[in-house]
Amino acid sequence: MTTGEKDYATEIIEQRWISKKTFEIRLRRPETFNFRPGQRISLKYENFERDYSLASSPDETHLTLCIRHVEGGQLSRVLGDAAKGARFSFCGPHGYFTFKPSQRPAVLVASGTGIAPFRSMVRSGLTPEFLLHGVATSAELYYAEELKAASGTYIPCLSQPSKSQTHFAGRVTDYLPRHLPPANYDFYLCGRREMIRDVTLLVDELFEESFIYTETFY
């Protein structure tokens, strides 16, 4: 619920396409705005409002959003076309999808731009035991290099792999039962509803005493 919340004014510092369908925008960070890695903001433009997870760390001077261009999507179209200096407002931070330290190894699972909150966590110093990124093709592995450097095991999963690529061919739900050693984990799932449902049911079956935290992108 955003009613009665403080609105922050911001503007675009930089906008760049990081794949054919995905772009990143950097927003000026208001001085008084703070957040925890994994949280979201509600970006507003005219009558539109949409939640986006922050992909930057709280230590950075700007706010980064990683946005998939949605055909017919009102705000993603505006943002995709927005020029440097374009003004917006936002409120937040929202959400509880933050890292909860425990004795169990952390398995971070993202589909598509669901990688955003994990990038924020990793840039804030988190080194997860496993970080899976499910996308269609290797062209969508936009943060591969920095995530690979930060995570114990960074595993891109490609649902439409080309013949020459060396990444895991299949969805995250194909990878987990085949390659994740039996144990109890803390699963953090972010992205499409279908991925979250399928991984949750799989965890119930194969990693029964594990914990699950989710953030669904609609």
Add this chain to the structure above:
Amino acid sequence: MKIYTGTGDKGKTSLFSGERVSKASDRIEAYGDLDELNSVLGALIAHLPSDRSDLVGELQQIQADMFVIGAWLATTANSPAAGSLAPIEVKQIVFLENAIDRLDDLLPDLKNFILPGGHISAAWAHVARSICRRTERHAVLVLEESDDEETAKELTRALIYLNRLSDYLFVLARECNRLHGLSDIPWKKS
């Protein structure tokens, strides 16, 4: 936006603290009761006189408090997730106690047991009161399983809150009858 997740299709659900648990567990019973209570408060609000925005505001504040209590019921002891939760504050309990005293001052002294009912708003208040009592009973089970101080402290406050809330709903039921010119229906031994 599709609101269904499909993650509960096999009888389990996720707690706020991350565990996957059976939907038949005491904890789920407790916050399920709380959800039911909140819905019934909505029905009660819908039947209040349109000029009593003060009572509507009071009940909506209580509805908001239900979410805070629900989050604690959905968080297991020693969970790092507890760090994200708003505390249940003494002032929320005092708010109820003041409201009980204020309503009670408006009502004639009670000399008999009364039958739940009367005006439809009073009837809903009694339904809410009895669900509140059930919520309290299930919340006691959750508290008994909590072995860390912080969670136990919050759940204890939740229990006090629920206990006061059922008293509030009792006097509110009587006030709803009074507002509509109806007397409480005394219990008569048959």
